[in-house]
Amino acid sequence: MRADAQRNLDTLLQTTMAVFASDGVDAPVRLIAEKAGVGVGTVYRHFPQRSDLVAAVFRREIDACAAAAAVLSAKHEPFEALAAWMQRYAAFVAAKRGLAKALHSGDPAFDTLPGYFDERLRPALRKLLETAAAAGVVRADVDADELLGAVASLCMSAHNAGSGRAERMVALLVDGLRHGATSP
Amino acid sequence: MRADAQRNLDTLLQTTMAVFASDGVDAPVRLIAEKAGVGVGTVYRHFPQRSDLVAAVFRREIDACAAAAAVLSAKHEPFEALAAWMQRYAAFVAAKRGLAKALHSGDPAFDTLPGYFDERLRPALRKLLETAAAAGVVRADVDADELLGAVASLCMSAHNAGSGRAERMVALLVDGLRHGATSP
DNA sequence: GTTTATACGGAACATTGTTCCGTTTAGCAA
DNA sequence: TTGCTAAACGGAACAATGTTCCGTATAAAC
Numbered sequence: 001m002r003a004d005a006q007r008n009l010d011t012l013l014q015t016t017m018a019v020f021a022s023d024g025v026d027a028p029v030r031l032i033a034e035k036a037g038v039g040v041g042t043v044y045r046h047f048p049q050r051s052d053l054v055a056a057v058f059r060r061e062i063d064a065c066a067a068a069a070a071v072l073s074a075k076h077e078p079f080e081a082l083a084a085w086m087q088r089y090a091a092f093v094a095a096k097r098g099l100a101k102a103l104h105s106g107d108p109a110f111d112t113l114p115g116y117f118d119e120r121l122r123p124a125l126r127k128l129l130e131t132a133a134a135a136g137v138v139r140a141d142v143d144a145d146e147l148l149g150a151v152a153s154l155c156m157s158a159h160n161a162g163s164g165r166a167e168r169m170v171a172l173l174v175d176g177l178r179h180g181a182t183s184p
Numbered sequence: 185m186r187a188d189a190q191r192n193l194d195t196l197l198q199t200t201m202a203v204f205a206s207d208g209v210d211a212p213v214r215l216i217a218e219k220a221g222v223g224v225g226t227v228y229r230h231f232p233q234r235s236d237l238v239a240a241v242f243r244r245e246i247d248a249c250a251a252a253a254a255v256l257s258a259k260h261e262p263f264e265a266l267a268a269w270m271q272r273y274a275a276f277v278a279a280k281r282g283l284a285k286a287l288h289s290g291d292p293a294f295d296t297l298p299g300y301f302d303e304r305l306r307p308a309l310r311k312l313l314e315t316a317a318a319a320g321v322v323r324a325d326v327d328a329d330e331l332l333g334a335v336a337s338l339c340m341s342a343h344n345a346g347s348g349r350a351e352r353m354v355a356l357l358v359d360g361l362r363h364g365a366t367s368p
Numbered sequence: 369g370t371t372t373a374t375a376c377g378g379a380a381c382a383t384t385g386t387t388c389c390g391t392t393t394a395g396c397a398a
Numbered sequence: 399t400t401g402c403t404a405a406a407c408g409g410a411a412c413a414a415t416g417t418t419c420c421g422t423a424t425a426a427a428c
Contacts, residue, residue, distance in 0.1 A: 002394055005406060028384055039408030050385065101288065186425055189375060212415060223377035234416065
């Protein structure tokens with residue numbers, strides 16, 4: 001791949017993320033192209049359809065969320081790392097309400113997203129859980145999948161409630177994990 | 185209101201319902217206007233925004249579903265009326281997948297729909313439930329709201345599964361109502 | 369029958385996704 | 399360094415669709 005193409009792809013993805021954050025996932029392709037300093041033709045060469053661009057950004061943010069697990073794990077004690085990551089994940093779900101819409105839109109570009117979700121996020125959380133369980137600070141009988149689903153539901157349904165509610169509910173959930181921990 | 189305006193409004197709503205059924209709720213306004221034999225200007229005078237037309241059609245179908253309760257109640261025994269209406273409601277939810285999308289779109293035109301849902305459908309189901317409970321053919325401790333929500337969830341999540349699954353699940357649910365019935 | 373407020377139709381406009389093609393340029397070889 | 403070429407670029411043009419506007423037609427009142 002030519003160097004300029006790679007450069008453009010990078011700035012395009014980064015700019016798109018910023019535009020989605022400020023203007024929502026429905027922002028016009030023209031606007032994204034303009035802010036990235038490229039023509040719409042360039043956008044469409046990298047992403048044949050608008051939805052491909054959206055999916056790419058989501059994948060990138062899923063990656064970032066998964067990568068945060070390792071960072072937090074290295075920086076904090078097992079339980080704190082787990083708790084912090086759960087909040088990180090909750091923030092991701094709450095911020096990306098466009099994601100739910102995308103997943104239910106029926107566009108084939110999003111077909112692989114749920115799988116990507118599992119593939120990246122589940123192992124990340126599983127490792128955090130196992131580490132914390134091995135340290136004896138949380139119970140060991142909770143499934144990573146269920147936890148991801150529960151937090152997602154919490155953040156979706158609580159999204160129109162007052163500020164901080166989702167955070168508090170997630171914290172409550174995480175504290176629940178401490179119950180029944182078996183010291184090693 | 186002028187007679188021709190009323191006529192146009194009626195045919196417009198009826199035609200729109202048919203077009204939504206065959207082409208989905210994303211059908212272009214032009215197509216709807218054409219099939220209804222009116223100009224787009226007429227559509228927009230009655231419904232300032234496209235979403236207002238969608239909301240009106242949904243309200244109309246909610247009305248029809250609610251009205252079916254009385255008809256079924258008059259024609260069948262209490263339990264059969266209840267069971268038949270539940271299937272009627274399930275079919276409505278399953279068919280109108282655009283409804284879920286609309287409700288989550290954030291368009292203000294749909295803000296009053298959830299309230300309308302409660303206002304019309306809940307009393308209809310409650311009356312069916314009470315009649316059946318009074319006849320001693322179903323238990324009396326089930327809330328109409330919960331039942332509506334449960335069926336909606338069933339039909340939403342089971343929508344991509346094989347044919348008849350949603351119907352079977354709803355039937356199962358309804359049969360569950362028979363359990364613990366107390367004869368009068 | 370005349371008048372007038374109302375409703376109508378559809379062309380025109382605005383926005384946005386997508387395609388197309390002439391132009392530019394990065395990478396490479398001589 | 400220079401010349402060449404395939405790749406990439408930009409943005410005008412196209413297509414689809416929501417929305418507005420206004421000249422025309424007509425139902426209803428007198």
